[in-house]
Amino acid sequence: MTVANDIQYAYAVARIRAIERRLLDRGKIDRMVDAKSPEEAFKILVDADYGYSAGEVSSAFEYETLLREEQKKVYKLLKEIAPQPEIFNLFLEKNDFHNAKVILKSEFLGREFDDILMDAGTIPASKLKIMIKDRNMTGMPSTMRKAIEESIDTFNRTGDPQSIDLILDSATYTHMKEIAERSQVKFLMDLVKVFIDLTNIKTFLRVKRLKKSWDFLNKILIPGGRIDFKVFIEYLETPLEGFIEALKYTPYGAFCEEGIIDYQNTGSLTKLEKLTDNYVIQFIKKAKYVAFGIEPLVAYLMAKENEIKIVRIIMVGKINNISNEIIRERLREAYV
């Protein structure tokens, strides 16, 4: 795959710059958090032109529909305007892997779970279902095929549903990395590395909390990040201070220290998860200064996904009467 000339991106970037303004900014998010009722918060979403059926969805409780539509809308737009739409498969693949997990688990459970399939993948869910059912997976990327074959095999041997998730999760990132490398875009390669590292850090802490063996950790860490596996394995049995020290000279040092200390004090990963998401947003903010190239498009996609996350936190909070402080504690930074 050759990289498109940056100039080819001129139109796409211009388009993104125009719609970027419509992302929810701090002020709007604050207004949503301060809304007295779910309906009030929902109205701000409708005003921001969320989804396709904003006018028809009348109840604030159907916010998920709107979020799903909005996501679809973003993918559709990007595929339309990007000179190399296949690069965005990088971000869509994870939906395929999600669908694969659902399909495999449904098959092993002998029950249908079609309502939790996502339709934003690169392979339509119905097609994927037939492929897996017939064990005829020639049409899918080889990483995915191998992962699916491996998880079928592992499940048949162990009967452990977790192994399906673990194998496919790992394959998701491996595949993302492959696409990024094929595209030769440094920004994407770096971004995927950041994803892998952050996922590994979070996984490490959770595995440590569950007191699992390093053998298990070794199996579920995702290869290809900047942080070496050795670091994780070394600090699994030792106090977290050493781990913080080890991360200090990585780009994640600053926020990891804050997040891990908070985790030690509260026993909850809330803060760290938020900080990792913020780090990604900080990372993609670089794209703001790129005039031509794929960066602004990717940044817009990530910003939108982040925004959807923010909106979901607020809506769940509003509907369930969670106090504004708890909502705010979990809110991620906005892109704009």
Add this chain to the structure above:
Amino acid sequence: MAIIRVNPTRMELTRLKKRLVVARRGHKLLKDKRDELMRQFLDLVRKNKELREKVEEMLMKVHSNFLIARAVMSSEILEEALMFPKQKVSLEVSTKNVMSVDVPVLDFKTQSDDQSNIYPYGFANTSGELDGAIATLSEVLPHMLELAQMEKSAQLLAEEIEKTRRRVNALEYVLIPQLTETIKYITMKLDENERGNLTRLMKVKDMMIEQARQAMAH
């Protein structure tokens, strides 16, 4: 008080007296049983209340954890994560006899003993908040089963207490008074007969003396 319609005979009287003795003894036994049941029931209810409060508090915690986990993950991912449970629990129900009431005893076994082996999902897409919710939920399960066992026992005991109390009352306020009344009635009737008999005899005696006297006069 109504009396039982019986023939006021001596045989009947003996029979009724025997019944009365049995009824009195039964009454005393049932009363003891009721008191003991009451004691056990009150104990159980007190424990039950404590446990229920604890379980409810834990469930509230689980609920709020889930809510937060739900807020940071999309519903599809959350459902996918939980669709295939890893841990299997088998439940055995046997019964235990408490004061002739068969209360259930729930005994459960988890398939794997490793407490860290209950998470059926991968870690890359799920939030750490979900771990907390699942852990609390698995912690609360034994308590919930215990609570179920206790509440069912309390319910069964309460039923038994009510039944026993009804029996005690029936004996105390119906059967025993009835028997005493009837016995009294028969005794009176028999005494009456006795007196009648006596008077008759005396009369006959008088008449015979009279006859004898007249015969002597002749």
